[in-house]
Amino acid sequence: MRTNVDAHRVIIIGAGFGGLQVANDLAGTENIEITLIDRRNHHLFQPLLYQVAGASLSPAQISWPIRSIFRKRPEVRTLLEEVQGIDKTKRIVSLKDGTHQRYDTLIIATGATHAYFGHDEWSEFAPGLKTLDDALQIRQQVLSVFEKAEYTQDAQLKKALQTFVVIGGGPTGVELAGTIAELAHDTLQHDFRNVDPRQSRIVLIEAGQRLLSVFPEQQSAYTKQALEELGVEVIFGQPVTSCTQDGVIYGEHVLSAKTIVWAAGVQASPAAQWLNTDADRAGRVLVNVDMTVKNSPEIFVIGDTASITMPDGKMVPGVAPAAKQQGKYVAKVIKARLKGQHTHQPFEYHHQGNLATIGRSRAVVDMGKFRLQGLLAWWFWKIIHLFFLIGVQSRMSVAMSWLWNHIFGYRSARIISEKYQREGSGTVLKKPHIKANFDIPSER
Amino acid sequence: MRTNVDAHRVIIIGAGFGGLQVANDLAGTENIEITLIDRRNHHLFQPLLYQVAGASLSPAQISWPIRSIFRKRPEVRTLLEEVQGIDKTKRIVSLKDGTHQRYDTLIIATGATHAYFGHDEWSEFAPGLKTLDDALQIRQQVLSVFEKAEYTQDAQLKKALQTFVVIGGGPTGVELAGTIAELAHDTLQHDFRNVDPRQSRIVLIEAGQRLLSVFPEQQSAYTKQALEELGVEVIFGQPVTSCTQDGVIYGEHVLSAKTIVWAAGVQASPAAQWLNTDADRAGRVLVNVDMTVKNSPEIFVIGDTASITMPDGKMVPGVAPAAKQQGKYVAKVIKARLKGQHTHQPFEYHHQGNLATIGRSRAVVDMGKFRLQGLLAWWFWKIIHLFFLIGVQSRMSVAMSWLWNHIFGYRSARIISEKYQREGSGTVLKKPHIKANFDIPSER
Numbered sequence: 112m113r114t115n116v117d118a119h120r121v122i123i124i125g126a127g128f129g130g131l132q133v134a135n136d137l138a139g140t141e142n143i144e145i146t147l148i149d150r151r152n153h154h155l156f157q158p159l160l161y162q163v164a165g166a167s168l169s170p171a172q173i174s175w176p177i178r179s180i181f182r183k184r185p186e187v188r189t190l191l192e193e194v195q196g197i198d199k200t201k202r203i204v205s206l207k208d209g210t211h212q213r214y215d216t217l218i219i220a221t222g223a224t225h226a227y228f229g230h231d232e233w234s235e236f237a238p239g240l241k242t243l244d245d246a247l248q249i250r251q252q253v254l255s256v257f258e259k260a261e262y263t264q265d266a267q268l269k270k271a272l273q274t275f276v277v278i279g280g281g282p283t284g285v286e287l288a289g290t291i292a293e294l295a296h297d298t299l300q301h302d303f304r305n306v307d308p309r310q311s312r313i314v315l316i317e318a319g320q321r322l323l324s325v326f327p328e329q330q331s332a333y334t335k336q337a338l339e340e341l342g343v344e345v346i347f348g349q350p351v352t353s354c355t356q357d358g359v360i361y362g363e364h365v366l367s368a369k370t371i372v373w374a375a376g377v378q379a380s381p382a383a384q385w386l387n388t389d390a391d392r393a394g395r396v397l398v399n400v401d402m403t404v405k406n407s408p409e410i411f412v413i414g415d416t417a418s419i420t421m422p423d424g425k426m427v428p429g430v431a432p433a434a435k436q437q438g439k440y441v442a443k444v445i446k447a448r449l450k451g452q453h454t455h456q457p458f459e460y461h462h463q464g465n466l467a468t469i470g471r472s473r474a475v476v477d478m479g480k481f482r483l484q485g486l487l488a489w490w491f492w493k494i495i496h497l498f499f500l501i502g503v504q505s506r507m508s509v510a511m512s513w514l515w516n517h518i519f520g521y522r523s524a525r526i527i528s529e530k531y532q533r534e535g536s537g538t539v540l541k542k543p544h545i546k547a548n549f550d551i552p553s554e555r
Numbered sequence: 556m557r558t559n560v561d562a563h564r565v566i567i568i569g570a571g572f573g574g575l576q577v578a579n580d581l582a583g584t585e586n587i588e589i590t591l592i593d594r595r596n597h598h599l600f601q602p603l604l605y606q607v608a609g610a611s612l613s614p615a616q617i618s619w620p621i622r623s624i625f626r627k628r629p630e631v632r633t634l635l636e637e638v639q640g641i642d643k644t645k646r647i648v649s650l651k652d653g654t655h656q657r658y659d660t661l662i663i664a665t666g667a668t669h670a671y672f673g674h675d676e677w678s679e680f681a682p683g684l685k686t687l688d689d690a691l692q693i694r695q696q697v698l699s700v701f702e703k704a705e706y707t708q709d710a711q712l713k714k715a716l717q718t719f720v721v722i723g724g725g726p727t728g729v730e731l732a733g734t735i736a737e738l739a740h741d742t743l744q745h746d747f748r749n750v751d752p753r754q755s756r757i758v759l760i761e762a763g764q765r766l767l768s769v770f771p772e773q774q775s776a777y778t779k780q781a782l783e784e785l786g787v788e789v790i791f792g793q794p795v796t797s798c799t800q801d802g803v804i805y806g807e808h809v810l811s812a813k814t815i816v817w818a819a820g821v822q823a824s825p826a827a828q829w830l831n832t833d834a835d836r837a838g839r840v841l842v843n844v845d846m847t848v849k850n851s852p853e854i855f856v857i858g859d860t861a862s863i864t865m866p867d868g869k870m871v872p873g874v875a876p877a878a879k880q881q882g883k884y885v886a887k888v889i890k891a892r893l894k895g896q897h898t899h900q901p902f903e904y905h906h907q908g909n910l911a912t913i914g915r916s917r918a919v920v921d922m923g924k925f926r927l928q929g930l931l932a933w934w935f936w937k938i939i940h941l942f943f944l945i946g947v948q949s950r951m952s953v954a955m956s957w958l959w960n961h962i963f964g965y966r967s968a969r970i971i972s973e974k975y976q977r978e979g980s981g982t983v984l985k986k987p988h989i990k991a992n993f994d995i996p997s998e999r
Contacts, residue, residue, distance in 0.1 A: 150973065151971070151973050152698065152702065152969070152970065152971040153969075153970050153971070169613040169614070169615045169616070169968075170613070170968075170970055171613045171967045171968035171969075171970055172613070172967075174970055176746070176969045176970070178743075178746040178747065179746055179969065182745035182746050183745060185748065188748045189705075189746075190705075190706070191702040191705075191971070192706075208706070210706070242973055243970065243972065243973070244972055244973050254596065254620075258596065258635045261633075261634075261635075262634070262636075262652070262654070299622075301626035301627060302620070302622040302623055302626050302633075303622065304629065304632045504955070504956075504959045504965065504967060505967070507955060508952060508955060508956075508967070511948070511951060511952060511955070512948075512952075515948045521948065523615045523616075523948060523949070523952070524613075524614075524615035525596070525597075525615075525620045525623065526596065526597050526614055526615055526618055526620070526687065527595070527596040527597070527635070528687065528688055529594065529595050529686055529687070529688050
């Protein structure tokens with residue numbers, strides 16, 4: 112229900128790091144009305160999502176209701192709905208529920224999703240990690256295979272149940288492989304009677320020649336060594352050519368595995384299709400130097416959905432700080448325009464550095480001249496991430512979970528939902544391969 | 556895989572308060588082998604489950620992997636599986652996956668579930684609160700109706716979306732009504748733009764003439780008054796005769812409501828059918844004075860699944876302390892038997908009192924001569940419950956959530972899962988009644 116018909120109507124699609132920044136910076140501007148549309152009711156702190164998948168953190172520790180973030184900003188409306196399309200001429204965003212919304216200025220910050228390089232059928236067997244649901248699915252899968260392994264008498268199946276494949280050697284792949292390795296080799300080591308979780312294989316397959324390719328080579332080598340010390344097998348240069356419920360094929364090798372996690376590629380959200388404008392190979396909208404869309408100065412695209420190259424020829428990477436900087440920039444441009452000033456200052460990206468963590472006591476930090484690895488880097492990583500969480504309560508609660516995990520190897524969130532057990536969830540567990548063995552009474 | 560073929564084989568079905576107590580007390584006994592079977596991988600602290608439904612706590616804060624509880628007890632095996640039936644003659648428990656387990660002594664502690672008094676079709680519209688999945692479903696439902704109410708222009712629908720019906724005036728009903736009232740009237744009050752959550756109606760319908768019927772009348776009256784001060788309407792003496800996706804009918808009244816929660820009746824798990832033995836009206840197995848089943852001295856039934864009357868003619872109530880006491884007793888009987896001693900001491904129940912909480916600053920405590928209500932009772936309730944949680948980490952984490960909730964009215968766990976939004980979840984939201992209004996552009 113609009114109250115002020117003269118107000119400038121801003122619609123922001125997506126409440127990730129970029130969208131939230133725009134809403135935050137624009138709120139309080141005179142004569143403005145902001146509508147923040149997201150298909151989820153919460154903002155998600157994605158850098159820690161792998162810890163939900165690894166059963167170290169609970170979903171609520173790294174997500175906040177969008178409404179609650181803006182509860183004291185009456186000029187910001189939140190809409191929990193999915194976008195269906197955009198009419199650039201009529202300046203209308205249409206939603207899945209059949210309604211639509213008019214805008215004067217539109218900001219698209221809808222992020223990215225997994226890309227299976229033309230093999231979408233793999234998604235059923237190799238879930239990726241982008242949403243809380245993804246993380247919970249991976250968590251349930253990783254915990255469930257040990258339960259199945261505890262029962263089975265089929266040695267071959269047992270081995271497959273205890274084999275975990277992570278595809279992709281970027282930060283997410285490294286973090287996932289590290290956390291699964293520690294879960295198996297440490298947290299669960301005393302929990303089973305017929306299974307030795309320490310015998311689990313965790314295999315990271317990277318098509319390229321090194322891990323964390325955006326880091327200096329020396330840090331990639333360090334990361335490989337650190338992962339191997341955690342018990343992860345790292346395989347290079349052999350792209351995966353098949354993912355099924357039985358495992359993966361890479362190069363000439365067949366690897367039986369009941370758990371496969373996809374961390375190999377991302378694909379931008381369909382903003383370019385909504386706008387019918389040019390995109391790069393990953394589906395990102397090719398934006399102007401001021402983050403606007405070609406021929407539509409009233410539409411901005413930011414974050415992982417935008418493709419923009421800096422004067423030095425480097426692409427702006429798809430990381431949270433880039434999305435935030437773009438959000439800040441766009442809010443400034445819009446505010447200037449409302450005052451009748453049309454700035455021609457292009458967006459400038461300030462690279463703050465790269466961070467990645469390896470298990471629960473090592474990390475790599477690359478901030479250009481300042482490079483760090485090992486325990487100190489890990490402390491640096493932890494403090495930075497705590498700092499960026501929203502609210503004192505979240506910071507304290509995450510800090511406490513980390514403390515317990517660090518000291519005791521304890522992970523609190525090891526719950527398998529009954530629903531998941533009953534129905535499976537699109538993963539390999541949907542059709543359990545556990546055979547009945549009624550003729551071997553009392554033994555299983 | 557059994558290692559010791561001469562060991563006495565104990566099977567415990569159910570890792571609730573009773574089953575856990577038996578396993579705990581029997582562990583360490585010489586020449587014994589314990590198998591704990593549960594269809595869930597976690598022990599659940601049910602007394603705080605309503606706080607998960609009310610978005611105050613996360614599932615992991617009140618549940619612990621059963622395996623992890625017994626990780627240092629190699630004589631305890633955990634089986635994540637559902638029981639299909641029991642063969643008393645062959646002494647075999649058969650499982651849903653087609654395998655089976657032999658026992659020398661069997662303890663059934665499978666608890667209870669909701670009873671709809673012959674109206675199982677109501678379960679779709681009026682979920683009960685017994686498992687984490689139940690709690691999450693109620694939480695998502697309660698949070699989602701406000702999101703729908705924010706969009707709709709249909710005043711009647713808006714009213715139904717903002718009407719919450721709790722059926723049943725026992726402790727669960729009182730706790731749920733209180734927590735929903737506070738969520739709506741306090742936590743969410745600034746979050747919406749087109750909806751005033753403070754206008755929400757929370758209606759508690761009790762077929763009898765008072766709330767908390769096991770408490771003294773004066774405390775029932777206090778509870779009613781305290782709930783009313785939180786904004787809950789309490790209706791007595793009119794049983795519900797219909798539950799649909801549009802609301803409830805009670806007495807002569809039709810009440811439109813999109814959220815209905817069932818807290819009215821429980822039904823024991825099907826243990827009596829497995830055993831083909833006598834049960835009371837609620838399906839509880841009629842056990843001997845030593846908690847054994849008629850003609851099967853090697854089978855014990857305890858907790859909410861057992862029906863036992865004390866010499867004073869009172870039934871042992873279905874509460875956690877009763878289940879724990881029975882667990883303790885049964886472990887003692889089994890240990891004595893293994894030493895060749897056959898005790899004939901019957902089970903004696905020591906009633907410790909009743910506790911119930913009303914919102915976030917009041918409670919009632921009835922411990923016979925010691926009665927308490929109001930803020931002091933609430934502190935007593937909190938401390939008792941913190942004490943019974945497992946582990947320092949859980950206690951600290953729950954205490955912190957309560958502190959924040961108490962001081963700021965903050966509830967951390969307000970997440971609507973995307974999956975839930977997409978698929979609904981067997982509740983009224985499955986078929987949203989939100990109409991498209993494409994002909995009123997930009998307004999919704």
